[in-house]
Amino acid sequence: MVSSKTTIRMIVLLSLMLTLGSGVFAQQAHTPAPVAPKAEPRSPDYVDFSGFKGKIFDVKYREPRFLIGAVSSLGSGFKGAEIRYSDEFRTISVRDFPENIAAIEEALKRLDTPQPAQPDVELRMHVLIATNGEAAGNPIPNDLSDVVKQMQATLNYKNYANIATVVQRVRGGARNISLIGSAELAAKLIEQTQPATARYEYRIHNVLLSPDQGGAYSVQLAETHFVFSGPGYVGTAEISTDLTLRNGEKVVVGTATLGNKGLILVLSAKVAK
Numbered sequence: 001m002v003s004s005k006t007t008i009r010m011i012v013l014l015s016l017m018l019t020l021g022s023g024v025f026a027q028q029a030h031t032p033a034p035v036a037p038k039a040e041p042r043s044p045d046y047v048d049f050s051g052f053k054g055k056i057f058d059v060k061y062r063e064p065r066f067l068i069g070a071v072s073s074l075g076s077g078f079k080g081a082e083i084r085y086s087d088e089f090r091t092i093s094v095r096d097f098p099e100n101i102a103a104i105e106e107a108l109k110r111l112d113t114p115q116p117a118q119p120d121v122e123l124r125m126h127v128l129i130a131t132n133g134e135a136a137g138n139p140i141p142n143d144l145s146d147v148v149k150q151m152q153a154t155l156n157y158k159n160y161a162n163i164a165t166v167v168q169r170v171r172g173g174a175r176n177i178s179l180i181g182s183a184e185l186a187a188k189l190i191e192q193t194q195p196a197t198a199r200y201e202y203r204i205h206n207v208l209l210s211p212d213q214g215g216a217y218s219v220q221l222a223e224t225h226f227v228f229s230g231p232g233y234v235g236t237a238e239i240s241t242d243l244t245l246r247n248g249e250k251v252v253v254g255t256a257t258l259g260n261k262g263l264i265l266v267l268s269a270k271v272a273k
Contacts, residue, residue: 051097052097053096053097053101055101057093057105059085059108061113062111062113064087064092066220068092071104071111074104075100075104076097081095081100083095083096087205092108115173118172119172119271119273120271120272121270121271122167122168123167123177124167124268124269125164125165125265125266126164126165127164127165127263128148128160129163129258129262129264130151130157130262130263130264131157131158131260131261132158132260133188134159135160135161135189136186137163137186137189140160141162143250144162144266147250147266155262157261157262161186163184166202170207172209173208173209174206175206176203177203178202180200182197182199183198183199184196185197185198197230198229198234200226200227201227202226202227202265203224203226204224208222216246219244219245219247219269220242221242221243221267221269223240224239224241224242224243226238226239226254228258234258234259237256238256239265245267248270249268253266
């Protein structure tokens with residue numbers, strides 16, 4: 001039998017336990033949950049286009065394609081900014097911040113100035129056919145012997161035939177130059193019973209001369225495009241490139257495949273004194 005004192009102690013102890021428990025539960029209930037840090041707003045990777053302006057500059061004396069290489073570094077470089085040229089209209093178009101446009105305009109004023117008269121340039125073009133068969137055709141010119149030896153060491157052809165040589169004198173700074181002609185392909189060269197005629201055309205957008213510190217010239221040929229077209233069993237070939245030639249240097253401009261043969265274009269430029 002439980003005494004009344006014991007009963008009172010149990011009631012007091014139970015009340016104390018309930019009081020402490022409710023405090024713990026209340027503390028847990030009111031503990032705030034951790035809050036994730038707010039993400040910083042991400043800045044855009046482009047410029048507000050409302051800050052850009054546009055301007056078109058007329059080019060009077062130099063070639064736009066060469067001027068743009070000198071002034072493009074003055075642009076802001078931001079996405080949406082651009083600088084373009086047009087050889088047809090001889091213009092440079094800029095879209096950028098006003099301060100960048102002003103810097104480009106100032107540079108163009110200094111660079112686009114009249115140039116001294118440039119000497120003439122003698123362009124010499126050789127069209128070669130490479131084959132592992134008989135190299136029937138015109139003899140290889142003596143001044144190409146070193147070039148042919150280099151090609152024999154690097155290309156998979158044993159023999160070379162010169163089917164056309166064109167020489168043309170042009171003025172430095174000339175534009176829209178064409179070297180057009182036809183060539184006879186010997187029957188043995190094309191492995192036929194009869195010879196055939198092929199046509200070729202070499203176009204140069206413009207010719208520029210650049211003197212170095214010693215006064216020697218290099219010749220810049222912009223947008224050159226060569227097309228060779230023969231009968232169906234011979235085929236067609238095209239070669240396009242920009243190139244720079246040192247005075248008197250012979251350069252293999254390009255090679256193209258014509259069936260089991262190769263077409264090779266060799267060009268040299270000599271500045272007239």
